[in-house]
Amino acid sequence: MTVFRKHLFDLPKDVIYLDGNSLGPLPRAAKKRVAKMMQDEWGQLLIRGWNDAGWMSQPSRVGNRVAKLIGAPDGSVVMGDTLSVKVYQALAAAIQMRPDRTKILSDTGNFPTDLYMADGLIETLDKGHDLSLCDPADVASRIDGETAAVLLTEVDYRTGRKHDMAQITKIAHQNGAVMMWDLAHSAGAIPVDIASCSAEFAIGCTYKYLNAGPGAPAFIYVRPDISQTIEPALAGWLGHSAPFAFERSYRPGTGIERMRVGTPPVIQMAALEAALDVWDGVNLQDVRLQSIALQEVFIKEVEARVPALTLASPRDPAERGSQVSFSHEEGYSAMQALIARGVIGDFRAPNIMRFGFTPLFIDENDVVAAAKHIETVFAEHLWDNPEFRKRSAVT
Numbered sequence: 001m002t003v004f005r006k007h008l009f010d011l012p013k014d015v016i017y018l019d020g021n022s023l024g025p026l027p028r029a030a031k032k033r034v035a036k037m038m039q040d041e042w043g044q045l046l047i048r049g050w051n052d053a054g055w056m057s058q059p060s061r062v063g064n065r066v067a068k069l070i071g072a073p074d075g076s077v078v079m080g081d082t083l084s085v086k087v088y089q090a091l092a093a094a095i096q097m098r099p100d101r102t103k104i105l106s107d108t109g110n111f112p113t114d115l116y117m118a119d120g121l122i123e124t125l126d127k128g129h130d131l132s133l134c135d136p137a138d139v140a141s142r143i144d145g146e147t148a149a150v151l152l153t154e155v156d157y158r159t160g161r162k163h164d165m166a167q168i169t170k171i172a173h174q175n176g177a178v179m180m181w182d183l184a185h186s187a188g189a190i191p192v193d194i195a196s197c198s199a200e201f202a203i204g205c206t207y208k209y210l211n212a213g214p215g216a217p218a219f220i221y222v223r224p225d226i227s228q229t230i231e232p233a234l235a236g237w238l239g240h241s242a243p244f245a246f247e248r249s250y251r252p253g254t255g256i257e258r259m260r261v262g263t264p265p266v267i268q269m270a271a272l273e274a275a276l277d278v279w280d281g282v283n284l285q286d287v288r289l290q291s292i293a294l295q296e297v298f299i300k301e302v303e304a305r306v307p308a309l310t311l312a313s314p315r316d317p318a319e320r321g322s323q324v325s326f327s328h329e330e331g332y333s334a335m336q337a338l339i340a341r342g343v344i345g346d347f348r349a350p351n352i353m354r355f356g357f358t359p360l361f362i363d364e365n366d367v368v369a370a371a372k373h374i375e376t377v378f379a380e381h382l383w384d385n386p387e388f389r390k391r392s393a394v395t
Contacts, residue, residue, distance in 0.1 A: 003286050006361040008278050009211075016366045016373075018345045021185060021323045021356030024211030024275070033274035034267060042267075055266045059217075060257065062269055065276045066210070066219050069284065070183060070202065071193035076224050078256045079272070080264050083184060083205045083218040085234070087117040087151075089259060090201040090220060092233030094149040094178040095121075095129060097200070097226075101148035102129045105177075107136040109156040114182055118151060121233075136161060140171050147177040154192075155185035155321030158348045160313040162190070162321050169197040184208060187219075189291070189322035189358075191284040194221055209322070209358060212272035220259050227255040236261030278360065290359035292317040294367050295324050298355065301371035302326065306378045312352055322358065327351045332395065336388035337377045343370045347395045 010026045011017060017025055041053040050056050063077035070077070095104065104118055115131065122129045134142045136156065143150060150172045155162050165181060172179040180201040186192050188209030194202050202221040206212040222230065235250040237243045239260040242251070252258035295317060302309060309326040328334060328351060335347045345355040355370070377383060 001283065001286050003282050003290055003359050004361070004363055005278065005282075006363075009361050011361060014342050016343045016370045017361065018343065018355040018357065018366075018370060020211070020358040020361070021189070021208055021321075021354070022346050023214060024208055024358070025361060026213070027211050027275045027278050029274040029277055030211075030213065030271040033270050037267060037270040049266075055264070058266065058269050058273075059260060059264045062273055062276070063219060063256070065273075066187070066206070067221070069192070069210070069279065070187055070204070070221065071191075071195050072202075072221050073195060073224060076195075076227065076256055077219050077221045078259055079206075079217045079219050079269065080238075081218055081261050083182075083203060084113050084117055085261060086203040086218045086220040086259075087114050087182065088121055089232060089234055089261070090180050090203050090222075091118055091149060091151060092121055093222075093230040094151075094180050094201060095125075096231055096233075097178050098148035098176070101146055101177075102127070103144075103146045104129060104131050104149050104151060105139070105142055105147050106131060106133055106151045107139050108133050109136045109158065109161065110151070110153050111157050111182065111184065114151060114153060136163070139163070140168055143168075143171050143175050143177055145175055147172070147175055149178040149180055151180045151182070153182035153184060155189070155323075157185060158312070158352050158354070159325050160185075160320040160323040160354075162314075162319055165192070165194075165199070166197045169199045173198065185321050185323070188279070188284075188287075190288050195223075198223065200226060206272050206275075210272070211275040211278065213268060213275075215265075216268050216272055217265055220256075222256055222259060224255070227258070230258070232258050232261075234261045238263065282360075287359055288322075291322045291357045294357045294359060294362060294364065295320070295322075297364055298324055298357070298367045298371060301368055302374055305371055305375035308378055309353070309374075323354060323356045325352045325354045328353060330383045332391070333385070333388040334374075334377055334383035335395075336390075337382040337385065338373060340388070341373050341377070343373045349395070 059079040067077040179199040183204035207216040312325040
């Protein structure tokens with residue numbers, strides 16, 4: 001079954017958008033939902049909106065919708081804060097579960113913020129924990145009886161390389177380690193079944209494949225059997241069991257509610273609620289199959305037209321997520337030249353040209369047209385224009 005539903009998105013004309021893996025496009029329904037929230041809820045209800053419009057319950061209500069996209073049960077996912085905060089929360093809870101161990105294992109392909117948060121947590125705790133990094137291919141063999149927690153991003157942000165979630169989680173548990181997955185490049189892109197693999201924690205963002213907009217709230221999953229006993233490292237007042245009792249001491253909320261921290265971003269959450277409507281009736285297995293088909297066409301077309309580019313993603317589609325990366329020493333300026341021609345991907349240092357494939361709004365015609373533009377950029381050396389060499393703050 002086709003999942004193509006471009007009509008649901010407000011995309012600029014004459015643009016081929018291959019960067020939904022970094023920031024999803026605007027769903028048309030989100031504009032209406034946010035306007036309604038601002039006019040009818042914030043505008044008319046004022047502070048009554050927390051009760052009458054359901055703002056206070058929104059993080060859990062929306063969390064249940066996200067849960068369906070990552071194979072989690074109701075009541076195991078809550079929204080709020082940023083992905084960095086959720087990484088900190090989950091990792092802090094994970095290492096508390098293994099007080100006799102000090103090794104935290106991750107890989108060199110992990111997104112830097114995950115590693116920064118781990119470094120900061122280790123420094124704050126000052127209990128001798130160590131962040132051990134290895135090549136992504138070596139993770140399974142590096143998990144041992146000294147490992148407290150394994151922190152991995154399922155899909156590598158640079159290359160699209162995909163870890164085997166079920167197998168690595170199994171090995172982690174065989175060695176008594178707690179497993180934590182970052183689903184930033186998985187949720188809405190590939191089928192995820194976090195419950196069946198029994199990982200203790202998962203976190204992710206909603207502004208990529210879930211199309212909730214820049215700065216959209218993150219999510220955190222906690223396996224239901226441990227959610228009532230984990231100790232939240234960030235004791236925010238909305239994670240309190242009775243926040244409006246204004247007690248001096250902290251009493252964590254029930255289950256996943258204890259992983260709430262600050263006031264939820266209600267306007268952004270309204271955009272997310274509308275964005276999730278796009279997924280009604282969509283089978284993620286179909287999304288995956290069509291994404292792979294588009295990627296395969298793209299790789300074939302680009303390699304035939306531009307032999308100067310080197311495939312940086314795994315050749316086997318089963319081993320990559322929903323993106324394709326090519327490397328080239330002039331990757332940054334080449335990407336700027338492409339963007340100027342209406343083909344939007346992005347660049348990741350040191351030399352990666354990254355292209356995301358979302359079959360909700362990308363089809364084969366777009367893919368072939370994009371490859372032709374890439375051919376022109378390199379055949380005519382358009383990347384050598386000084387204008388395209390100027391580095392912007394965001395690449």
